Amino acid sequence: MTLKIPAASKALLFQLAAFLAVHVFAPAWSNFALSLLEGMLAAVFSLRMERWWIPIQFCFAPFVVLALEIGIDPLWYLAAFLILGLVYWNVMTTRVPLYLSGREVASTLAALIPDGPFELADLGSGTGGLIGNLGRLRPEGRYFGIEIAPLPFLFGRIRHLGKSGIEMKWGSYERIDLSRFDVVYAFLSPYPMQDLFTKVTKEMKPGSIFVSNSFEVPGIPADEILEAGGRKLYLWRIRPPSAPSAAHGGDSLPG
Numbered sequence: 333m334t335l336k337i338p339a340a341s342k343a344l345l346f347q348l349a350a351f352l353a354v355h356v357f358a359p360a361w362s363n364f365a366l367s368l369l370e371g372m373l374a375a376v377f378s379l380r381m382e383r384w385w386i387p388i389q390f391c392f393a394p395f396v397v398l399a400l401e402i403g404i405d406p407l408w409y410l411a412a413f414l415i416l417g418l419v420y421w422n423v424m425t426t427r428v429p430l431y432l433s434g435r436e437v438a439s440t441l442a443a444l445i446p447d448g449p450f451e452l453a454d455l456g457s458g459t460g461g462l463i464g465n466l467g468r469l470r471p472e473g474r475y476f477g478i479e480i481a482p483l484p485f486l487f488g489r490i491r492h493l494g495k496s497g498i499e500m501k502w503g504s505y506e507r508i509d510l511s512r513f514d515v516v517y518a519f520l521s522p523y524p525m526q527d528l529f530t531k532v533t534k535e536m537k538p539g540s541i542f543v544s545n546s547f548e549v550p551g552i553p554a555d556e557i558l559e560a561g562g563r564k565l566y567l568w569r570i571r572p573p574s575a576p577s578a579a580h581g582g583d584s585l586p587g
């Protein structure tokens with residue numbers, strides 16, 4: 333059995349190893365020179381990690397030394413840490429960071445939703461911008477946003493406070509039932525797509541639509557692929573389990 337260590341924990345272990353190596357054999361150098369050596373060692377230890385970790389590993393110790401020498405009040409660091417934590421802490425488990433859908437995505441979605449009343453869910457609704465833009469274009473819809481990161485959720489909640497037809501909830505989409513929605517939209521990352529699609533096909537009703545911004549579902553071709561603001565929107569139409577469809581593992585049908 334192989335032990336799978338998360339990348340962030342590995343990076344931390346490499347930093348600690350570099351710190352120990354440099355401070356056990358510490359030459360009589362300045363703190364900054366030592367931190368450069370520490371950065372180099374940490375970067376070398378991290379060579380087998382994804383490439384973007386290497387500059388981070390190299391810069392970490394020198395930046396700590398520089399930050400200490402500039403003499404900024406430590407409370408600023410605490411404040412920055414808390415704010416970043418409230419936005420990004422869940423990324424360690426969800427592997428989905430915050431980035432926002434533009435207006436073009438909202439217009440494309442608004443155009444593809446059939447006329448008449450509908451209910452739409454934005455899974456991982458971020459700061460609620462997509463729901464706001466869609467709500468202006470299709471005011472007859474009802475909108476539900478669910479967001480796991482506390483600060484973006486709070487921002488979205490305050491932004492849509494008192495607006496009828498918009499509900500913003502704090503929590504994980506994994507715990508909600510998707511059966512009431514006519515349209516489910518997700519802009520997440522490659523990581524959760526397989527599990528999310530299993531949930532979608534189990535819970536969403538025939539005739540409803542699932543749209544994923546930018547991320548495909550491995551092995552399940554979309555029924556339609558649209559372009560919006562330089563991004564691809566993958567769309568699956570949910571059909572009854574017996575009907576041949578992409579959403580149930582068969583051939584895709586025209587939209």
Ligand SMILES: C[S@@+](CC[C@H](N)C(=O)[O-])C[C@H]1O[C@@H](n2cnc3c(N)ncnc32)[C@H](O)[C@@H]1O
Pocket residue numbers: 422426428429430431432433434454455456457458459460461462478479480481484503504505506518519520
């Ligand atoms: C790329 S952003 C998309 C924001 C918004 N939907 C938009 O399109 O502008 C993805 C968001 O999903 C949230 N998220 C990730 N996993 C989640 C989960 N299991 N439940 C709820 N939100 C989640 C993240 O915190 C992040 O804010």
